[in-house]
Amino acid sequence: MQHSIVQIQQLPHGEGLELPFYASAQAAGADLRAAIDEDIVLTPxxxxxxxxxxxxALADGYEAQIRPRSGLAYKHGITVLNSPGTIDADYRxxxxxxLINHGKEPFTITRGERIAQMVIAQFVQADFQAVTELSETVRGEGGFGSSGRK
Known part of the structure; x- marks a missing residue:
């Protein structure tokens, strides 16, 4: 398993909360907690x-992806609206x-609640090249649903 150092600065309103952490030895996502002073209710x-x-501060060539927690999504319809959210290495x-409530009931978020997970991933920046033609493939221009359901 590859490791990368991520420098974390805890902000004053986050004091007393656990920093991002992996809930199990093989977890890909580190749990993130809500650093709020009062409960927040998300209505449907x-x-x-x-x-x-x-x-x-992430190392060069890395990003952080913010993803939903499956338990919140399955049990309450709570998910990350721009999933996955991307945090660039130069953001400080x-x-x-x-968070968005896709459920049928109001959902209350409390201080310290685990609200999402963060995956640290390497990325490649592409060199975009303008061309007049693209190589042909079997799929061609077949788009949404063109490969069928079964």
Missing amino acids: GEYKLIKTGFAM GEVGVI
């Missing part, structure tokens, strides 16, 4: 930016998570 269809109480502001 509503979305809000939830603060995490930390900022970070507070990490925030845009």
Whole structure:
């Protein structure tokens, strides 16, 4: 398993909360906690930016992907609106998570609740090249659903 150092700065409103952590030895995503002073209620269809109480510095060539927690999604319809959210290596502001309630009932977020997970991943920046033609493939221009369902 590959490791990368991620520098974390805990912000004043995040004091007392656990920093991002892996819940199991083989977890790909580190759990993120809500750094809020009072409960936040998400009504069905509503979305809000939830603060995490930390900022970070990623190594060059890495990004952080913010993803939903499967339990919140399955049990309550709570997910990350721009999933996966991307945090670039040169961003130094507070990490925030845009949560949306796709469920049928209001959902209350409390301080310290695990609200999302963060995956650190390497990436490649492409060199985009303008061309007049693209190579042919069997699929061609077949788009959404063109390969069938079964």
